[in-house]
Amino acid sequence: MSQYYEASLLEEWNCAKCGAALKPAKVDIAYMGSQFTIELPKCEICGLVLIPESLARGKMAEVEKILEDK
């Protein structure tokens, strides 16, 4: 997996808690015992990660199905 979000997300959204900007960061995501590293928008300070709808309903859903059938 590489970058699965639109770059504009980084400008549109801020971390509300820290007021900080979001930066692309490597994030580990896991399901059914498998783990992947992907790049996602993340708060520089507190580390809150944004999973956009397009990823959740697209690639992520696909991978979830494959892992469930494994």
Next chain:
Amino acid sequence: MNFFVCVCLCGSVANKLRKTAEKEFKNMEQKELRETEDKCIQEQPAYCVAACPIHVDVRTLIWQIKQGKWEDARKTLNKTMPFAGILGRICDHPCENHCKRREAGDPVAISALERCCVQKVSLLPKISFLPSKTQKIAILSGGLRSLTAAWDLIRKGYKIHIFTEQNRLGESLWDLPESLLPKEVIEKEFSVLEKLGAQIHLNAEKDMGFFKANPGSKEFDAVYAPPENERFLAPLEMTWLVSPINEALEGRKAAVTIDRQIQKVSLTAGREKEGPYKTRLFTSIENIAPLPLTPMSHPESGYTPEEAIQEAERCLQCQCLECVKACLYLEHFKGYPKKYAREIYNNESIVMGERKGNTLVNSCSLCGLCEVICPNDFSMADVCRNARTSMVKRGKMPPSAHEFALRDMAFSNGEKFALSKHEPGHEKSEYLFFPGCQLSASSPGHVETVYDFLRSHLKGGVGLMLRCCGAPADWAAREEIFQAGLETLEAQWEALGRPKMILVCSTCYSIFKRSLSHINIISLWEILEKYYAFSLSDADKGCLALHDPCTTRHEPQIRETVRSLLKNAGYKIEELKYSGEQTTCCGYGGLMSNANPALAKAVIQRRAEESESDFVAYCAMCRDALSSAGKRTLHLLDILFPSDDADPASQKPPTYSQRHENRARLKEHLCQILWKENVSDMADHEDLMLNIAPEVEKQMDERRILKSDIQKVIRYAEESGNRFYNSKTGHWLAAYQPVNVTYWAEYSVSDSVFVIHNAYCHRMTIAEGKR
């Protein structure tokens, strides 16, 4: 189909034992699978193929002719028929007596089609590979039977010598009229023997004499001497004296015997299907209009290709697929039960890698229609149920397949809805009304009205039990959850003094009947038939198409009672194509709509299209499914207990969130007005006011996201501050994972109301410690 072995031995003996045990289990499973598979006779040969002495693949041949693929057709013929150019012209077609078409018109003119094919395409069989054997075989005749034996044996690699006293091969074939069998065809067809290496000894009186005198020749490993050849046709009447196709069969049989003798293997084993036999295939001719034979413009030269194609169109391409025609699920996966059973078995055996069969297993509605329709009682539901049980046991059930439905069930059996009480003011219950979770979710008002009706008509106390019967857990093969639900239900029923239970939903009915058989049950419809007072005006209220729920398939008395209630209420009933014992599922059964929402949608769409009339259903889920397909549908209770709603047939089904709310409110309301109890204990998150636009609400429903899920997200975001902010739109975005699914909500706040702009969810999680 599941076997769990626990062998705790050590060393090589143990290993060996374990291997043997595993193998044995595997064999048992295989045997079971074969028995299951064998019940589906879809792969059995067509009637014509089984009846053909040499089992020409007639069905394929005719299919190819129908499409004008003449060369392919000839190749099909060449595959099984020796010297197809000859036999294809003169076969005396015993198959036609068994052709299914004869039950709807004349049998298909199979031999005339073969003749047209070989007249149009003269293509000799292509043999690309010949095994090589050292043994020599003498064939003592040049007749069709002997040459067939020679042909089969050459292809097995034997060295063949053909002896004939005559100066050419073919014997009495040469007597046939030129118009039927041209001489050059005989020559050409038999030429393949020599091409493949047969030694042909013409005018071989001397050799023949020698073989007669010395039957046990040392030079040859086998000698084949057929009975004297006879004439094929009676010259004047042109009727067959000897059947050419049986000659070929006899030659073929002789070749098998000779080969087995030489190879020293059993002469008899596995030969049952040599020659004509009866197929186990079933082909329905219902709705097939009878058609007469296609006439031949020139009988002496046979069909023209155009005539042949027309005749080929009469072929029914016999197969079964009865269940597939009736069930969209079976059609959807593009196969038939025999194939599916094998796929599911293979799916089970996959240790690593993707199990493509999971969706197949989880999409069946377990409705039992196939078993009723199949001439052999094949039950796809049993296959899928067993597979689900085994998947759950092995921890291989995809979590997403049934989780939502199980959560729904947990809700119904939780404090928000579950209830079990005597009638107010009673210490005892003669009866116990069990409306079920779905009627309560979909028409809570009817639960109240019916309960009023029952209390005013039945003596001895009518208690009330609100909860789910456990069907979702049963369908999902979650045995533990299912049993736990039953135990609670039973204990509460005991505590109320073992009353007779009144059930509305036929799914509940089927669960009680099977798993709580000691509880005395009666369907609400039977009670209503007895106590409901119909107004005597026999006004004609019109006609309704009646949809029987699939769980009434084996409950004829319920189906009859419902029909009589409808008639008494002044309605005419339109029986759908699939009704009664053969009714179809609404797509909720077996949790189809959970595991495969798109298929469930197509299923109910097709059902809705079965009639133009308004539908009437007597299961809340069926009604809601039909309504969601845009079909005007009444529930039987809408008719018997009309509410203020002027047009109940147009009622939209509630969303999943509304279903929860309806249940919770029903309990609250009944407790308040009947038992004077206050049960409202809203959870923290539930006092958040949400404002959700209809499009967003619809999308949430499709994504199986409940309002309560979103309330939890917001409560969490507001309390923890963990959320994102979009300064351009002023929207917040936050996520929360109550159990397995992470929910996201994009919202804004206006006057302490939370406006929901979007909601989505996923199951993957951000790995621990990385957030």
